[in-house]
Amino acid sequence: MRAAFYQGAKTFTTGEAPVPVPQADEALLRVRRVGICGTDLHIYQGHLDHRVPTGGVIGHEAFGEVVAAPAAGGFGPGDRVVVEPLWFCGRCRACAMGASYLCYALKIRGVELPGGMQEYWAVPAARLLRVPDALADDQAAMIEPLAVATHDVRRARVKRGDRVLVFGGGPIGALIALVARHHGAEVAVAEVNPFRLGLLETFGLTTVGPDIDVQRFVADWTGGEGVDVAFEVTGNAAAARAVTDVVRVWGTVSIVAIHAEPLPFNLYQLFAREVHVHGSRLYAREDWEEAIALAAAGAVPLAPLVSRRIPLEQLQRGMEDALAGGPFMKVLVEL
Ligand SMILES: [Zn+2]
Ligand SMILES: [Zn+2]
Structure with a gap:
């Protein structure tokens, strides 16, 4: 499969990687859209090199389709989903207070952990949320920023x-x-x-x-x-x-x-x-649920915010264009 790799400041490369093998609690997704976010622009400029590994796969604003999922997870092949891209410990003070999105050991998929800028992505089924059929693919890719x-x-x-x-x-x-x-x-x-x-x-x-x-x-x-x-x-x-x-x-x-x-x-x-x-940082599960409800009800216009779609191979160029402050709002990578 194709994936984009962060090679250090100002450098992304696109290449081949093996399809990830999901663990017992994970679903395998076919990624469809990934938004480029301000955080990704910080990564591109090397500001987050203490968090993003060299050769890492970024992308935390992903929409995809389930290819395979654990039987007990409530998801099956073909389901359209978005990903809450957080790993938290479940035991620290923040997690115990209900602020697991600020876990003291927090890891973000697309920052510390592999993200969605790849054709297939293995993520825990517990971090998936279903996308209503009424939402087109581009709109679905806007659910993560809407949850913010x-x-x-x-x-x-x-x-x-x-x-x-x-x-x-x-x-x-x-x-x-x-x-x-x-x-x-x-x-x-x-x-x-x-x-x-x-x-x-x-x-x-x-x-x-x-x-x-x-x-x-x-x-x-x-x-x-x-x-x-x-x-x-x-x-x-x-x-x-x-x-x-x-x-x-x-x-x-x-x-x-x-x-x-x-x-x-x-x-x-x-x-x-x-x-x-x-x-105010990231989101709790209830913020995702509100975001999906607002999007599905058409309460917030999402489609007009998507200015461009680029292929994975143009990620580097997309980052440069975004930094230059050109005539666009959200740029999505289309896989
Ligand atoms: Zn973001
Ligand atoms: Zn924790």
């Missing part, structure tokens, strides 16, 4: 009538905005990429472009009070510096982006307005 968004919106306790500002209108920021709006919030998204701004506007979302001062926008929008919830989804220092300045008294700041380096953050506003700040 449902998790982020749930953790930030977004309520009907809230004003929500999302810094960053890439796939995750867009999905957070759409889920928050579905929950009854008024949403605005700050973004710099003109293609993404245009796409967000086709969904009827309010956008804050690069030539608009975010703080002034929020002051006008909220009568000087500040938004109820602000999400930081850019990974950008300017957004991290601004995010605490736009939130109301007792409001909430959610840090979703990966900030690999410490950077200036305005703690005075946290003090002055008693702002709540939390991180």
Whole structure:
């Protein structure tokens, strides 16, 4: 079978590998689509070399079909599935608290463990979720990032009538905005990429472009009070510096982006307005279930977020294009 291998910073190769042999608790999947994510761009640039093995197979946003599955697992050949790409110990403090997605020994398939950028993939049947027939393959491949968004919106306790500002209108920021709006919030998204701004506007979302001062926008929008919830989804220092300045008294700041380096953050506003700040990472099982329900109900538009499909052999090129910030939202690898 074909697979793409990470060979160190800025280098993917495509080659042949044996079809994985599933263990007793594992299903064998025929992979159909794998999304390229911001995390994958960090991997591509070598930022996660302490976690990703040389020769490793990345890809944690996968959709596929079951080829074979353990009899007791509830899945059989032909089932369309997505994969919760997490390995957790089940015994540590985080796992015992119900936060197994933050297990102290957490391993992610597509980071530390083999991911979906290969034609066949062996994964535990317990980590599979069924995809409703109503969802096309491209939409199914968007369930993983949608589960990130449902998790982020749930953790930030977004309520009907809230004003929500999302810094960053890439796939995750867009999905957070759409889920928050579905929950009854008024949403605005700050973004710099003109293609993404245009796409967000086709969904009827309010956008804050690069030539608009975010703080002034929020002051006008909220009568000087500040938004109820602000999400930081850019990974950008300017957004991290601004995010605490736009939130109301007792409001909430959610840090979703990966900030690999410490950077200036305005703690005075946290003090002055008693702002709540939390991180938001990955997802729990219930977030996947909500994501699948929202997708199946058509509550969140997924198909328009898929800008391109590329073959596995073009993974390297796809990474370069994504880093260049071109006219696309989500790029999927089609196997
Ligand atoms: Zn991802
Ligand atoms: Zn654990």
